[in-house]
Amino acid sequence: MGGRRASAAAAIALLLASCGGGEAQDKKGGRGPSGPPQVGFVVIQPSNVPVVTQLSGRVTAFQSSEVRPQVAGLIRKRLFTEGSIVRQGQTLYQIDPSIYEAQVAEAQANLQSARANAQAAQTRAARFRPLAQMQAVSEQEYTDAAAQARQAQAAIAQNNAQLRTAQINLRFTRVPAPITGRIGRSLFTEGALVTTNQAEPLAVIQRTDPVYVDIQQSSAELLTLRRALAKGGAAPTRAVVRLTLEDGSDYGQTGVVEFSEVTVNESTGTVTLRARFPNAEGILLPGMFVRASFAQAIDTQAFLVPQAGLSRDPRGNATVYVVGPGNRAVARTVVAERTEGGYWVVTQGLAAGDKVIVQGTANLRPDIAVRPVPATTPQRIEPPKKSTGGTAAGGQAKGG
Known part of the structure; x- marks a missing residue:
């Protein structure tokens, strides 16, 4: 029993010595991991590479119109639903037309009177003409009659214009929508008195498909970009804009920068860029804050x-x-x-x-x-080679 233990210990010692010699040989010969990586x-x-710029912006309506009265009077009816889509020319309010209907009737009567006077004056001038040639009446009398006939014709034109004015005012008692769009809340109710020079509009209509996004860029950044374009290090490109909404999500549709202001805002030192976006689903609302990302140039x-x-x-x-x-x-x-x-x-x-x-x-x-x-070359990983001494030692151990 003691002999077997001594023989096994000797075999293990010989195996360790053999392995240590192999490692030393690898380090000396340079075959191990000491070579260049x-x-x-x-x-x-x-x-x-596109020069991408991220700037803040505000959504503005494509069209915005304030509905204002063009004649004074009491509002009889509101003929629309607040928040709905209204069409251009649609009647929104009905103002009391009584006084304007009376003005139209008066103008019509004045026009008829002027036409009657003109007919009498024209007939009188026509009668004086042969008499003046026969010297039955003086030339002055004929001249005065002809002048009165022309004045009567002018009175017809004046009264006709007054009639058209009265008819226009009567038409203005029905307040129409100036544009097609979504109308907001009504700022005046039925029975309210409105005038032509009041400060507040009756309502506001906004067209929100498409919409504009006004982007603010500092004049210093714009100057740097223009210098890069002038040196040839960048090439101009048509700016396609993407939007990040207030909740951090992407809007999903792209817009195009249509123009840039030619003046710098003195209070903020910025230039306004205006981009146009489709908005069929009404996600973008006027006044909404967004982040715009777009390429203003190509870095070559x-x-x-x-x-x-x-x-x-x-x-x-x-x-x-x-x-x-x-x-x-x-x-x-x-x-x-x-x-x-x-x-x-x-x-x-x-x-x-x-x-x-x-x-x-x-x-x-x-x-x-x-x-x-x-970088595309795959790395070759080889298994470690078995040393001769280790095999021999293993044989000795097995034999022991």
Whole structure:
């Protein structure tokens, strides 16, 4: 029994010695993990990257009209439902027409009187004409008669205009909708007295399909963009706008920037950009606060670097590793202020053709030797090789 234990202990000791010698041999020969680490790289080239801007904005109605009376009087009826859709020309209020109907009747009577006077004056002038030629009446009498006939015709025109004015005022007693849209609450009730110069409107109509979104951009940002366009580092583009609603959700439909103001607001230092959006479902309401994201230009000299290849130091500076001369890792400080999908947009610090390391970056240090391969190359993982000494030792142990 004691002999077997001694033999087994000797075999185990020999096996451990054999394994230790193998590890020492691997370290001495350089076949182990002491070689340069394998890293994956991508070759970067300039890309056309949209310059995306995020700004705040307010929704405004596509059309807005205040319903105001054009004649004075008492409101007899309100002929619409508050909050409903009204059509252009639809009667909204009925103002008491009594006084205006009387004015129309008076104007009609005055016009008839003027026409009668004109007929008498024209007949008198026609009779005086041959008499004046025969010198039966003086030329002055004929001249006066002809002038009275022309004055009578002018009186007809004046009374006709007064009649049209009275008819227009009578028509204004039925207050129509100036535009098609959704009408709000009525600010005046039946029996209220309204005038043509009152401060408050009767109601407000707004057209909300489509709608406008007024976006505020600082004049400094706009100036920077225009300088970039002038230098050739950016190209203009048609701005397609996306909206983020107040609850953080995406609106789902895109709009287009239609124009930009030509003046800067002196109190805020901003320029207003106006975008147009479809709003068939009525989700966007006038006065609503939104966030607008859109591309004002295309950066033609930016580089897209996978996010795995960029890190930041404690100061917040962006850093990437590139494959330098002699296959050594070189740290580069770059400018990367925004992302585009799964990439960082690098605007400074890199050049076309640089090999940016995006795999195996965990243990990288500046100026260490690396074994670079394209990032798409799969890593080969081989099982450990069995040493001869270990097999022999195992045989001895088995034999013991």
